Amino acid sequence: MEQRFAELTVELVQGDIVDQPDLDAIVNAANAELRPGGGVAGAIHRAAGAGLAEEAVPLGPIAPGECVLTGGHALPNPHVLHCLGPVHGRDEPGDELLASCYRRALETADEHRLASIGFPAISTGVFGYPVREAAEVALRTIRDVAPDLRTVRLVRMVLHSRDDLAVHREVLGDLAA
Ligand code: AR6
Numbered sequence: 001m002e003q004r005f006a007e008l009t010v011e012l013v014q015g016d017i018v019d020q021p022d023l024d025a026i027v028n029a030a031n032a033e034l035r036p037g038g039g040v041a042g043a044i045h046r047a048a049g050a051g052l053a054e055e056a057v058p059l060g061p062i063a064p065g066e067c068v069l070t071g072g073h074a075l076p077n078p079h080v081l082h083c084l085g086p087v088h089g090r091d092e093p094g095d096e097l098l099a100s101c102y103r104r105a106l107e108t109a110d111e112h113r114l115a116s117i118g119f120p121a122i123s124t125g126v127f128g129y130p131v132r133e134a135a136e137v138a139l140r141t142i143r144d145v146a147p148d149l150r151t152v153r154l155v156r157m158v159l160h161s162r163d164d165l166a167v168h169r170e171v172l173g174d175l176a177a
Helices: 039-048 050-059 094-111 131-148 162-176
Strands: 002-005 008-014 025-029 067-071 079-083 116-119 154-159
Touching (some): 002 131, 002 162, 025 039, 039 050, 050 067, 050 079
Parallel strands (some): 025 079, 116 154
Antiparallel strands (some): 067 079
């Protein structure tokens, strides 16, 4: 599914965040210390190699809602944007902190003159965020930031499961209506 907001195209796909070779940057659902972990962080650090942690860890710790940029190392993508999502029910206000991850990732990508960026569903795994609530925050924020972007022209949300893709499709359909 594809949707235009201003000059930005938002794509929803089912897949693996480390298998998006055409994108300038992928987003890591990071931990505060920017170390390898499970889920998305584990997959990204495995695919990127040890150099990613060597570059990222000295930039941490980061707070919920923050985002830092590193190189992609052995990934096909030149850059990784590491965002720390809120832990559901602990880091409050969760919706604002989650929105901040998407906003800051897009702004940082734009500052570095990147054209395309891929997001996983931040906070919806280990951090326990309900997928529909997270999808509403993510897609609303992407829509709201779109008119301010000067170089970012493609956002791809890469959902791991078919169910998560279906929820994001519904939410994007409602937003576009
Ligand atoms: N590609 C795309 N999506 C994925 C992938 C993948 N390879 N692997 C998992 N997902 P999570 P969080 C989905 O737990 O909730 C880590 O241990 C997954 O199904 O990666 O922000 C870090 O070190 C879920 O929907 O991120 C942190 O401590 C979503 O991506 C903590 O987990 C996010 O799941 C961050 O937790």
